[in-house]
Amino acid sequence: MTDNPWNNTPDAEGRFGGFGGRFIPETLMPLVLELEGAWQEAKTDPDFIAQMHGLLKDYVGRxxxxxxxxxxxxxxxxxxxxxxxxxxxxxxAHKINNCLGQVLLARRMGKTRIIAETGAGQHGVATATVAARFGLECVVFMGSKDIERQKPNVFRMKLLGAKIIPVTSGTGTLKDAMNEALRDWVTHVDKTFYVIGTAAGPHPYPQMVRDLQSVxxxxxxxxxxxxxxxxxxxxxxxxxxxxxxxxxxxxxxxxxxxxxxxxxxxxxxxxxxxxxxxxxxxxxxxxxxxxxxxxxxxxxxxxxxxxxxxxxxxxxxxxxxxxxxxxxxxxxxxxxxxxxxxxxxxxxxxxxxxxxxxxxxxxxxxxxxxxxxxxxxxxxxxxxxxxxxxxxxxxxxxxxxx
Amino acid sequence: MSISRIEAAFAKCANADHSAFVAYMMAGDPDLAQSRELLMGLPDAGADIVELGMPFSDPVAEGPTIQQAAQRSLLARTKMQDVLELAADFREAHSDTPLILMGYANPVHHMGWSKFARLAAKSGVDGLIIVDLPPEESHPLAVALADNDIALIRLIAPTTKGVRLQQVLSGVSGFVYYVSITGVTGAAIPDQQQVAKAVKDIKLHTGLPVAVGFGVRDPQTAKTIADCADGVVVGSAIVSQMHKQGAGSALELVKKLAEAAHGNI
Missing domain, CATH: 3.40.50.1100 (Rossmann fold)
Structure with missing residues (x-):
């Protein structure tokens, strides 16, 4: 997606220097390896890119x-x-650039259930929006403290047909929502695609999110x-x-x-x-x-x-x-x-x-x-x-x- | 001594023609003194191997029971040093029962892989399970543990198949831990047929014993799983009993579970 020589980062193990990698339970390892392969394929597939650019222009407004x-x-x-x-x-917000790409990838991989974590609710709203656009089931994990301080976004997600799961563990904020989304993913491995909202998580997420946001x-x-x-x-x-x-x-x-x-x-x-x-x-x-x-x-x-x-x-x-x-x-x-x-x-x-x-x-x-x-x-x-x-x-x- | 202690424990069970019963508990839940009471009583209650949980703030593979146990332990200000001292106390009182520490990468990484391995060996720890450290990321820790004769126990999940299964099983030590469900600890009841098939597949690639855990919470399930594996692990049920009724009652449960796993019910 870019002619930037920096695109040799991350390396094959998902490392940016000493950072990154794949520190996840074994249950998820086969899934992220599959995801990595699917993303490498998709991002060089002209049809996939054309579909994404079409939607970025007409739907997102880029x-x-x-x-x-x-x-x-x-x-x-x-x-x-x-x-x-x-x-x-x-x-x-910028969040939809990433959600659109990941949801298109989920469809390409035959996944029918989208999960996401959200803090301010912007990523949750963007994910729920794209899921609605493609008629996919969408579950959003959100810290209970964040639900309290971001009520308008919570309502927007509900209007978009997403199911909001309040997370009370830990401090009830973004990190706990991410823990809970990972637990959900471990539990529903077959049909679930986890749309991570930021350039973090196990490889290939930091790279994939960067690729999608570098627009x-x-x-x-x-x-x-x-x-x-x-x-x-x-x-x-x-x-x-x-x-x-x-x-x-x-x-x-x-x-x-x-x-x-x-x-x-x-x-x-x-x-x-x-x-x-x-x-x-x-x-x-x-x-x-x-x-x-x-x-x-x-x-x-x-x-x-x-x-x-x-x-x-x-x-x-x-x-x-x-x-x-x-x-x-x-x-x-x-x-x-x-x-x-x-x-x-x-x-x-x-x-x-x-x-x-x-x-x-x-x-x-x-x-x-x-x-x-x-x-x-x-x-x-x-x-x-x-x-x-x-x-x-x-x-x-x-x-x-x- | 350490890895051979694990081998001896499984061999002893095999000679007695039954599975090993592996009991998990959380260090420092609800505080160090009470968790010490439970820990010290586990071998006499029938645990062939003990897994001592190291509390972590963000345990992504745990269900609510063990998550909350970790939070209680951290609220009681349990430190990694305390967990290692607890292990040392255990080793002093029980020379034969293998002790496995189980937890997440960050507290160990923060201490330093090598320093942790040295201190764990000094405390008489025989094996280590780090849930969020797949083989791809475990090299530096594996080296440090090998230098200290501590087994790095690998997890195999229902999603681990084909070539990956072989890869993960190459270079294992101690025993293999099969995660019986796709899910968090204590979440669902494992399917015996599926588990039996998975254990058989694993044994095609390794001569090590296979212990099964994650969804086993009552004597009946323990017996069913014990019938098709070399070891059966129970965690959430013991942790929950400890929380509700204290160490004495948790040890009573361990007795029943161990008897079931040993085929005596």
């Missing part, structure tokens, strides 16, 4: 626009800021060159598991002049122990099928993550980000709940775009970066989701009763 955020640029009085507008996709970076790279006549100085994206970020970064990996900047959720502050910044505050470990940076205690137990944004509230990160971090190709910063809330309001007032709380984290660092790069600088930020789903949560944090 290519998404790039937009010069002129008033924000003026506000920060520094570099020119452009948004890649993946929030304009059908279902309101973001491919489009954006061509668009920004067309509009500005040059590459950006920096690409910026928020990071939970990191699918929108890897999708933006991947086609720029060989452009050495382009800084790639991921922004993790610092929650109540990196010193507070209530954050979701796996790279900044974690260390390498093994969870959900891959070796990657994780928030964990001194005995290797996984720590609870915290973020105002349910979509970033995850103690791990996709293995390719761990690799890019360790080799220094990408930089990883963080933004707190407060900073994200401020950026959310700023963007809404100045640009008339209500961002999701997830990209609001990225935006929180864009201001500093714009000043650092100065007037000649050029920043491309992935506006990976819209904030309609977050208005209730934001109102609550601002002390407004709706």
């Amino acid at each position: 290519p998404s626009a790039v937009y010069h955020a002129m008033r924000l640029s003026e506000h920060f009085n520094g570099a020119k800021i452009w948004f890649k507008r993946d929030e304009l996709n059908h279902t309101g 973001i970076g491919r489009e954006a790279r061509a668009q920004i060159i067309e509009r500005e006549g040059r590459l950006p100085d920096a690409c910026v994206a928020c990071i939970g598991g990191g699918s929108n970020a890897i999708g933006l970064f991947y086609p720029f990996l060989n452009d050495k002049s382009v800084r790639l900047i991921g922004v993790e959720a610092a929650g109540r502050g990196l010193q507070s122990n209530e954050h979701a910044a796996s790279l900044t505050g974690g260390e390498p470990g093994i969870l959900h099928g891959n070796r990657t940076y994780l928030l964990q205690d001194d005995d290797g137990q996984i720590a609870d993550a915290h973020s105002i944004s349910a979509g970033l509230d995850y103690p791990g990160i996709g293995p390719e980000h761990s690799y890019l971090h360790d080799i220094g190709r990408a930089e990883y910063l963080s933004a707190t709940d407060e900073e994200a809330l401020d950026a959310f309001q700023l963007c809404t007032r100045l640009e008339g775009i209500i961002p999701a709380l997830e990209p609001a984290h990225a935006l929180a660092r864009v201001g500093d970066l714009a000043k650092e790069l100065g007037q000649d600088g050029l920043i491309l930020m992935n506006m990976c989701g819209r904030g309609d789903k977050d208005v209730f949560a934001v109102a609550e944090h601002l002390g407004v009763e709706l």
